[in-house]
Amino acid sequence: MSKKGDFEAVRKDIAELMHQPEYDDGSAGPVLVRLAWHSAGTFDAETDTGGSNGAGMRYEAEGGDPANAGLQHARVFLEPVKDKHSWITYADLWTLAGVVAIKEMGGPTIAWKGGRTDYVDDSKLPPRGRLPDGAKGADHLRWIFYRMGFNDQEIVALSGAHNLGRCHSDRSGFEGAWVNNPTQFSNQYFRLLLSLQWRKKTLKSGIEQFVNFDEDSETELMMLPTDIALTQDKSFRKYVELYARDKERFFEDFSRVFAKLVELGIQRDADGNITNTDNEKGGYHA
Numbered sequence: 001m002s003k004k005g006d007f008e009a010v011r012k013d014i015a016e017l018m019h020q021p022e023y024d025d026g027s028a029g030p031v032l033v034r035l036a037w038h039s040a041g042t043f044d045a046e047t048d049t050g051g052s053n054g055a056g057m058r059y060e061a062e063g064g065d066p067a068n069a070g071l072q073h074a075r076v077f078l079e080p081v082k083d084k085h086s087w088i089t090y091a092d093l094w095t096l097a098g099v100v101a102i103k104e105m106g107g108p109t110i111a112w113k114g115g116r117t118d119y120v121d122d123s124k125l126p127p128r129g130r131l132p133d134g135a136k137g138a139d140h141l142r143w144i145f146y147r148m149g150f151n152d153q154e155i156v157a158l159s160g161a162h163n164l165g166r167c168h169s170d171r172s173g174f175e176g177a178w179v180n181n182p183t184q185f186s187n188q189y190f191r192l193l194l195s196l197q198w199r200k201k202t203l204k205s206g207i208e209q210f211v212n213f214d215e216d217s218e219t220e221l222m223m224l225p226t227d228i229a230l231t232q233d234k235s236f237r238k239y240v241e242l243y244a245r246d247k248e249r250f251f252e253d254f255s256r257v258f259a260k261l262v263e264l265g266i267q268r269d270a271d272g273n274i275t276n277t278d279n280e281k282g283g284y285h286a
């Protein structure tokens, strides 16, 4: 047990659980990043619903959304950290884990503030269908991400998270990794989007994705239809080109936009205290 508010102690323990030789590519990192993103990416600016505050994914309404399939692995990895530092809320732990994982995998430092609560306001629960569908195109991406308050450049920067991790046929139905080294954060995803030939492949399940098979290394990499859409839409493509040639710029922009993602729906006073939540009001508590 650490002192309440000792986020440094929590960061240290998250970093220590990253190495998971039995899991996927040997790292818990990518699925932790996806947990942070899905906890926050339900936000709707217009109705001020969804977002990371409340950690609603603990409950069936949100956790059972097919878009969140597989994220229980991330939550299970983090459970010993929650046990040890029981003062931390799940909402803080999940978002902090994403930020720590990105840094541990060689990515940028991302600004993060604590204070989220685990109080779920029923009236703010996000309906299903707020997270993106990889089978769709550029219009869908705009519809999903403009709703959260992101612009085209931010959509492309955020998509660079697909440098990490992989698709699992038993989770999303898609299969494979985007890059050769999926536990190393870089701008490789953007470079491969532009430099390789991507051909459509229909999986046994009938799901369509894009693949590139490299004869020399006998490895197959993949892209989702939504990833390919970034190269086909003029406004998106110019940022794919920018981030493919300028890794520093990608790291800077990604850092800013991921920090924005995990703050969606959160209002703070001058001292950084969250003002738009009421932990005493009842509802679900951790």
Ligand code: DDH
Binding pocket: 030, 031, 033, 034, 037, 070, 132, 133, 134, 135, 141, 158, 159, 161, 162, 164, 165, 166, 167, 168, 169, 171, 172, 173, 174, 224, 226, 258
């Ligand atoms: Fe993603 N993502 N994502 N993604 N994502 C998947 C995996 C990972 C989409 C679909 C999928 C972001 C944007 C999009 C990560 C981070 C981020 C999978 C595979 C699908 C499908 C899941 C599975 O089978 O296990 C789509 C569509 C979009 C979009 O439209 C833009 C964003 C914004 C992020 C982010 O973090 C900022 C990560 C990391 C993974 C790898 C997870 C793992 O277990 O490995």
